[in-house]
Amino acid sequence: MISEEFLSILRCPLDTNVPLRLDQPEAGSEVPALVCTRCSTRFLIHDSIPNLLPEDAVLPPDCRDLYQLPCQRRSGRA
Numbered sequence: 001m002i003s004e005e006f007l008s009i010l011r012c013p014l015d016t017n018v019p020l021r022l023d024q025p026e027a028g029s030e031v032p033a034l035v036c037t038r039c040s041t042r043f044l045i046h047d048s049i050p051n052l053l054p055e056d057a058v059l060p061p062d063c064r065d066l067y068q069l070p071c072q073r074r075s076g077r078a
């Protein structure tokens, strides 16, 4: 389980000003995830270890490409 303290220091890897929130499914097969409060990208948590690699993240349904994300655009990196 991710502690509140740990969660409070986590930021979206695409924009380090944006905090993440914990999305903990009640039950079932869904994997818990950290969700960016801005771009809604989901970073899945396996065995209590969040995978914050943008390449492995689950993009929001209306976004086809990592580079279309609001966080990514704002950062202005090539």
Ligand SMILES: [Zn+2]
Binding pocket: 012, 013, 014, 015, 018, 036, 037, 038, 039, 040, 041, 071, 072
């Ligand atoms: Zn983001």
